[in-house]
Amino acid sequence: xxxxxxxxxxxxxxxxxxxxxxxxxxxxxxxxxxxxxxxxxxxxxxxxxxxxxxxxxxxxxxxxxxxxxxxxxxxxxxxxxxxxxxxxxxxxxxxxxxxxxxxxxxxxxxxxxxxxxxxxxxxxxxxxxxxxxxxxxxxxxxxxxxxxxxxxxxxxxxxxxxxxxxxxxxxxxxxxxxxxxxxxxxxxxxxxxxxxxxxxxxxxxxxxxxxxxxxxxxxxxxxxxxxxxxxxxxxxxxxxxxxxxxxxxxxxxxxxxxxxxxxxxxxxxxxxxxxxxxxxxxxxxxxxxxxxxxxxxxxxxxxxxxxxxxxxxxxxxxxxxxxxxxxxxxxxxxxxxxxxxxxxxxxxxxxxxxxxxxxxxxxxxxxxxxxxxxxxxxxxxxxxxxxxxxxxxxxxxxx
Numbered sequence: 056x057x058x059x060x061x062x063x064x065x066x067x068x069x070x071x072x073x074x075x076x077x078x079x080x081x082x083x084x085x086x087x088x089x090x091x092x093x094x095x096x097x098x099x100x101x102x103x104x105x106x107x108x109x110x111x112x113x114x115x116x117x118x119x120x121x122x123x124x125x126x127x128x129x130x131x132x133x134x135x136x137x138x139x140x141x142x143x144x145x146x147x148x149x150x151x152x153x154x155x156x157x158x159x160x161x162x163x164x165x166x167x168x169x170x171x172x173x174x175x176x177x178x179x180x181x182x183x184x185x186x187x188x189x190x191x192x193x194x195x196x197x198x199x200x201x202x203x204x205x206x207x208x209x210x211x212x213x214x215x216x217x218x219x220x221x222x223x224x225x226x227x228x229x230x231x232x233x234x235x236x237x238x239x240x241x242x243x244x245x246x247x248x249x250x251x252x253x254x255x256x257x258x259x260x261x262x263x264x265x266x267x268x269x270x271x272x273x274x275x276x277x278x279x280x281x282x283x284x285x286x287x288x289x290x291x292x293x294x295x296x297x298x299x300x301x302x303x304x305x306x307x308x309x310x311x312x313x314x315x316x317x318x319x320x321x322x323x324x325x326x327x328x329x330x331x332x333x334x335x336x337x338x339x340x341x342x343x344x345x346x347x348x349x350x351x352x353x354x355x356x357x358x359x360x361x362x363x364x365x366x367x368x369x370x371x372x373x374x375x376x377x378x379x380x381x382x383x384x385x386x387x388x389x390x391x392x393x394x395x396x397x398x399x400x401x402x403x404x405x406x407x408x409x410x411x412x413x414x415x416x417x418x419x420x421x422x423x424x425x426x427x428x429x430x431x432x433x434x435x436x437x438x439x440x441x442x443x444x445x446x447x448x449x450x451x452x453x454x
Contacts (some may be wrong), residue, residue, distance in 0.1 A: 084108075109378065117381050117397060118414045119365050125375040126191045141198045142205060142222045144169065145249070145281055149415040152176065152184045153193060157279040157335060160233040160248050163225045169209065171279050171335045172418070176217065177208035199224050212419065231287075234276075235261035243270035247291075250283030250339035255290035262294065262322045272327040278357060282338025285315075292346045294321040295328060295353070300388070302346045305366045307383030328353030334418055334427075337361035338393075345387035351445040358427060361418070362453050364393025389441045391452030 088108065092099050106122065113120040143162025144155050153175040158165035176184035178196040199205065207220045231254035233246040243265035247254060265273075282288075292302045296317035304314040330344050332355055341360050347353045366383035385393045397414050425432035439451045 106376075113378065113380070117365065119363070119367065119379070120381045121379045123377045123379065124189065124191060127189065128371075128375060128377045140201045140224055141194075141227050142207070142224060143227045144197075146175070147281075148190060148193075151187060154415075156281040156337075157248065159227055160230075162227055163222045164220075167220050167222055169207070169220060169222070170211070172212060174210045175207055176210055179206050201225055212422065230257070231283075232257040232261055235265060237265065237268050237270065238274060241269055241271040242274065243268075243272070244274045244276065246276035246278075247280055249280060250287035250291070252284065252287070254283070254287040258291055258294070259322060266322075270326075272329075273323060274329045274331065276331040277336045277340040277344060278331050278333040279335045280337070280340040281335060281361075282340055282363065285339065285342070288339035288342040289315050292343050293317050293319055294323050295347060296321065296350060297324060300346075300350055302388070303342045304386050304388075305383040306386065307366065307381075310366075310383045330355050332357040332360050334358050334421060335361055337363040341393045342385060342387075345391065345393060348450055349388040349391070349443050351443050351448065359421070359433065359451075362393065362395025364395075387452070388444060389450070391439075391441050391450065393452070395453040 088104065091104065092101055106124070109122045113122055141163075143159035143164045145157050145159070146153050146155050148154070155164075155169060155171055155173045155175065157171045158169050174184070176182065178193070181196060183193050183196070197205065201224055203224050205222050205224060207222060209218045209220060211218055229251060231247050231249050231251045233248050235243070235245045238244045243262075245258065245261050245265070247258065262270075262273075289302055296302065298317055298320075300317045302315045302317060304312055306312040328347065330347055330353055332340065332344055336344065336357075337360065341362070341364060344355055344360065348355050364385035365381045366385060367379045368382045370378045370380055372378065387393065395417065421427055424434075435451050435453075439453050441450050441452060442448065443450055
């Protein structure tokens with residue numbers, strides 16, 4: 056009965072939130088679950104049945120709306136808020152496979168050679184790819200006491216055979232700033248690996264130190280930075296833009312436009328600025344890079360970014376599980392959607408499936424069509440074209 060109540064509350068939350076008018080559909084769903092539990096030939100695990108139903112609904116919406124169990128809720132912010140013992144990777148589950156977004160700088164995984172884009176398919180003797188294992192179950196295998204060893208099997212693009220790595224677990228420091236030093240007598244360099252709770256403070260300290268050393272121009276490295284907190288991205292962009300200049304805005308069907316603008320006196324509003332990006336620069340990284348590009352405040356150098364620009368609302372359910380439901384999108388100052396289309400947006404039909412390229416394969420498609428090597432191989436839809444605010448340069452949305 057408790058699980059049915061959870062299921063009903065989840066349904067009510069989703070349908071109420073989306074302002075559903077077809078209440079018959081809601082009762083139909085509840086009635087189906089009730090009859091399955093009462094009449095199915097075998098004993099039914101109602102908890103799992105309900106969780107699968109919630110996941111099934113969210114799977115039909117977009118690639119980033121997800122369901123988290125109570126234990127997953129407790130652990131989901133760990134990489135941004137504290138220290139823990141583990142292998143030191145930021146990852147995302149893509150089609151039942153653990154995709155490494157980036158290894159923690161100087162962490163155990165980076166030291167043995169694990170790279171962004173690697174797919175972990177086995178941990179010790181346990182296969183974790185394609186077995187519908189929860190994030191919590193996977194993390195329980197990756198984490199462990201400092202000094203213990205975990206054996207990983209990895210699939211890497213361009214390498215035919217699976218690769219084996221022995222990673223010694225260690226205390227994982229959660230730092231946003233990997234490096235800050237002078238490249239040349241007047242050029243500073245700062246690398247950020249994420250946008251966490253302390254990023255703004257770390258960045259301001261680094262800027263002040265570099266200024267004391269004579270920095271006039273800055274290279275900000277966001278390569279491999281998978282994002283983090285919106286507020287941290289706003290704070291970083293604030294350091295470069297003029298007062299009241301738009302940084303980013305959000306908008307969704309049920310949520311009106313909300314703007315975030317530069318407010319405080321930034322530390323680096325003069326001087327040349329270059330931002331380094333690649334295909335794994337995502338979310339908060341794209342907010343900062345997009346704002347700088349749209350206002351012609353600096354130049355972006357590197358590859359087309361990932362294209363993750365969805366605003367998600369955390370909806371807590373009665374048993375303290377959670378849905379992360381997409382409610383809006385992020386837009387740069389010129390109106391570009393940061394989020395890439397859920398289907399392939401390139402114009403090379405020979406590289407697509409019969410219908411479209413799966414969302415999770417889009418990065419690999421970029422390698423296939425040659426855009427990682429040749430700029431001329433980037434063929435984007437004209438609907439993604441925009442002009443920057445001041446110099447009217449041609450730019451694109453969707454990553």
